[in-house]
Amino acid sequence: MMKKIAALSALLFSLFSFPSCTGAAREDEARLTQEKARAIHGRVLWTEDPAHHAIIAWTATAEGDVHSVYYDTVSRKGDLEAYTFKKEAVKSGKITVRPKDVEEGVPAGHYYHYAELNGLAPATPYYFVMAVDDEVSDEFHFITAPLDDRPISLLSGGDSRLGGEGPHYAGRKPHLDRQNMNRRMSRLLEDNPQIVALAHGGDWCTTGDWRHLYWWLEDHELTVTSQGRVLPLIAARGNHDDSIGFTENFWLGEVTDRLSFGYYFVTRLSSQVALLTLNTEISMAGDQKEWLEEELQELRPENRWLAAQYHRPAFPAVKEYDRHEFARVRQNWVPLFEKYNLDLVMEADGHVLKRTLPIRNEKPDPTGIVYIGEGGLGVPQRSPDTTRWFLQEPGFAAGSHHVWLIDFTEDRIRARAIGMEGQVLDDHTIVSREKPPVKELARASR
């Protein structure tokens, strides 16, 4: 009898609590709809031609009618009439919210928007505001990539996922470690104005669902400098970004292309520096591999420095070396990297700081390629296995939050791992190594 009463009570409780959960979501959405829509989470995304093209993405807190970006090469302090240029959103939609997102209490009823800015001038600051109907955001600015051969710098990191005071996961906010790393990147950007972008190696959050992404986007605003300068993102995709959230918030592609089959590209950072963003979460042996070889064949003779970023490492500092995810990178891509003498590779996924010794043919080789990584933008850090051959001197590994500051100059690449407190955890220089002349490379590729 008692068991039946208990079962009935449980049933009644669940029946009454379910409407209150969904009711809460509907109330939340209704409240947001009644509030005036405003633009938040503004961010700049770079893909292939950041000297002339940029994507501004943002979140609107309600549906609104007209969503636009106003921009100019001088600050207009938010006076919409004064901006020379205006672009309306080219891709918009309602952000997908799942029941678990509602349980976690993130706001529902938000919308994503993208505007494409074309015909930009290289190495030029662009001041912009995002407008939802007559509500205007604060003014921000970013600087386009140069087209000349000036020295530039790049921030590189991955795995911002989460992190804070214990417990690591159960309490998802505040994400103190991620917030602190974002503040560090903001300071780096202020102190090093030649930084052009942040190359993010993927695993933005634990999943791409809104309950995670909402907080990532909130925290990303901490990377804006005190002068309002925004850090453009060159986004790679990680294994935890397998959700509609990535395609809704970081990509101009089709949101229904959940696996993002076509997501890989080359970014021309300057006239002499190119960065390949590869995708370890799709086929590595198929179209992407063919594209990679074609691009490397074309890019190598034209660029002094050639780098690549992707998520799953070829030479992992923590996880098992022979795991299929990593073996696949070594089998399909590393031979091409070595054939075309890539100068630097940036990896993530491991939640650790690492820099390999130069590698060629899976052996130490002074003419080989250095791989750095492996994801320290906020996720709890692991301890590396420092006995691995590729982490021996002059290689390096440690378990520490970090972002890589990479300087590309005429005669060298300098890669520094900067810790959360601004300390330099590692400082490595790559000089031009002996490579076969370009003509010989072209013959070898046939």
Next chain:
Amino acid sequence: MSSYPKIIEWILRLAVFGQCAGMAVQATSGSPFGSMMFMDWGWSHETSVRIEYVFAGLLIALGLATLVRVNRYILAFIVFYTILIACAAYDQGGEHFSQWTIPAHAMRIAAPLALLILPVTQAGSVEGNRWTPVLWVILLGTASTFFTHGIQAFLLHPRFVDYIIGAASNLLDVQIGQALAESLLRVIGVVDMTAALLLLILRSPIVAGWMAFWGFISAAVRLAELGFGVYGELLIRFSHFCLPAVFILLILYLENSRLRVVNRGVFWTRERVAD
């Protein structure tokens, strides 16, 4: 024919041993359970790794013990650990189609479970209706895994694409383009889903025979693509070919014994065959 129950038992033992070895390899390389300890529970990385190594040693020992002698407590633990890994993988995500991990791992759960509930008598033969639970565990486990993988293949799971391209290149020195690999994958997906449904409906040894063959091929293709370094991926999938093989033997045994087994929908019952 009277030795079939013993052969069935040994195949299941082999499946469980292989699976334990595969899970041990997985534990030493970082399993979803390890990620759960570190990321969810906030334990230190060192502690999580040590615990995983303890489990790896334990799994090897339990797998070997299963080869020596069937022990219900050991098998119950193996079932529990397999379910734990599947749940942890579902919870941690980070793989394509993580949300389908539990139905995808159904055969791995079914193998030790079937051995756990396997009826054994002194005479080595058993009344038909005592095999019913075993048959259902194998049937549902096999159909679930094949159907889930079939959907994943039809949706062009990127790893499956690379298996085809890599294996063709390494074994046959043939370069298959992604478009062709995807076309093949869609066919494979449809075949897998169809086989799962046919097995459930017809309970045919022929269908199970195909599944045993394909289960081995699809498990071994990982080595064909990436070499013997990924041997753990084959071990952990021993059930993918052992379970359909067990199903065939069980059906043949039950249908050919003097105690004829009649399939009456849910249950197999026994009727004495006329002399």
